[in-house]
Amino acid sequence: MPYRHCEEQSDEAISNDFPMKRDCFVGLRPSRNDERALDLGHGGNFLELCDYFKISPEKAIDFSASINPLGFPKGVESFLAARLSQIKHYPDIKNEKVLSSLSEYLNIPAGNILAGNGSMEILDWVLRTLKPESVKIVNPAFSEYRRLAENCGAKITEAHESADLIFVAHPGNPMGNLLTSGEFKNLLNSCRWLVVDEAFVEFAGEEHSYVHEVLDFSRLIVIRSATKFFSIPGLRLGYAVASEEMIASLRKFQLPWSINSLAQEAAAYIFSDTQFQNQSREFVAGERAWLSQNLALLGWIKTYPSSANYLLCEIKGDALELFHQLGAKGCFIRPCHNFAGLGARFFRVAVRTRKENECLIEAMSKL
Numbered sequence: 001m002p003y004r005h006c007e008e009q010s011d012e013a014i015s016n017d018f019p020m021k022r023d024c025f026v027g028l029r030p031s032r033n034d035e036r037a038l039d040l041g042h043g044g045n046f047l048e049l050c051d052y053f054k055i056s057p058e059k060a061i062d063f064s065a066s067i068n069p070l071g072f073p074k075g076v077e078s079f080l081a082a083r084l085s086q087i088k089h090y091p092d093i094k095n096e097k098v099l100s101s102l103s104e105y106l107n108i109p110a111g112n113i114l115a116g117n118g119s120m121e122i123l124d125w126v127l128r129t130l131k132p133e134s135v136k137i138v139n140p141a142f143s144e145y146r147r148l149a150e151n152c153g154a155k156i157t158e159a160h161e162s163a164d165l166i167f168v169a170h171p172g173n174p175m176g177n178l179l180t181s182g183e184f185k186n187l188l189n190s191c192r193w194l195v196v197d198e199a200f201v202e203f204a205g206e207e208h209s210y211v212h213e214v215l216d217f218s219r220l221i222v223i224r225s226a227t228k229f230f231s232i233p234g235l236r237l238g239y240a241v242a243s244e245e246m247i248a249s250l251r252k253f254q255l256p257w258s259i260n261s262l263a264q265e266a267a268a269y270i271f272s273d274t275q276f277q278n279q280s281r282e283f284v285a286g287e288r289a290w291l292s293q294n295l296a297l298l299g300w301i302k303t304y305p306s307s308a309n310y311l312l313c314e315i316k317g318d319a320l321e322l323f324h325q326l327g328a329k330g331c332f333i334r335p336c337h338n339f340a341g342l343g344a345r346f347f348r349v350a351v352r353t354r355k356e357n358e359c360l361i362e363a364m365s366k367l
């Protein structure tokens with residue numbers, strides 16, 4: 001499936017090359033009120049889902065958040081525990097350790113990097129700095145691009161219209177597809193500023209990243225995150241890579257001490273752990289192939305090719321129904337009904353460990 005720009009996908013457009021499951025997931029879906037109480041805007045509301053489905057966290061598996069199934073690099077806990085006493089001081093206001101670790105990790109000068117409290121914070125600075133009048137989002141996409149753009153008063157433009165700023169994720173979320181260099185150049189040539197969100201790029205391989213292009217293109221901003229690949233969503237660490245001038249402009253919005261002391265320490269540890277990085281990529285690639293093959297073998301799920309740690313899946317029924325049926329069995333998937341450009345038939349599953357992936361396949365085969 002190619003990249004899409006903001007248009008909705010009609011049911012007719014959906015492929016017809018896989019059979020419909022007989023009962024089509026009807027009957028277990030709770031009342032609308034119940035559904036509204038459940039926040040399905042993002043994956044990863046694990047405890048909320050456990051509570052909703054009345055399942056203890058030990059018996060549930062979260063396929064809704066796309067975090068590295070190997071967890072964080074070995075030794076991070078003891079490394080941080082030994083540095084816990086640092087929280088009695090303010091963190092380094094210049095984030096020097098973070099920037100030097102990132103500079104080495106990416107092989108990019110520190111002056112081209114700006115770190116923040118998760119990539120969400122950086123995305124916010126980008127919009128507040130550039131104040132685009134119009135924003136185009138390459139859909140289906142992370143819902144926050146639209147929210148941030150609308151909050152800053154930008155008009156969201158359609159595929160055929162021009163835009164000041166374009167958001168594209170590489171790999172895409174929830175599709176996991178990579179942006180080809182041709183697509184990258186086309187996008188760059190059709191706007192004033194191109195924002196490439198590489199929150200998941202390490203799963204595909206660093207060689208696919210567009211970070212080095214910022215040295216040639218001052219209209220390009222690459223956003224990266226330590227959340228997904230290094231499994232530290234709770235520490236909050238993200239960064240932008242861009243021209244020195246752009247970094248200086250973005251920095252004006254940075255609040256003092258927005259990266260906490262433990263996240264600063266963790267940076268030095270995680271970005272230098274190349275063994276973890278190679279092992280994670282290899283592990284995820286193997287499990288992604290296994291999961292994709294076994295989902296397809298069920299006969300009623302179509303999976304899309306992915307270079308990330310998740311798979312976009314399509315059924316001929318209602319994925320929200322499937323979400324409820326699997327949720328009752330302790331497997332939490334991410335329905336994609338609220339992604340622009342997708343519809344009720346789509347859902348996303350994270351690639352987990354073999355044992356966990358087997359649980360999902362088993363739960364699905366018993367529906």
Ligand SMILES: Cc1ncc(COP(=O)(O)O)c(C=O)c1O
Nearest residue numbers: 118119120142173199225227238
């Ligand atoms: C594509 C994408 N970009 C950015 C983020 C934000 O990540 P963080 O703020 O944790 O770095 C997410 C979170 O789900 C995401 O899916």
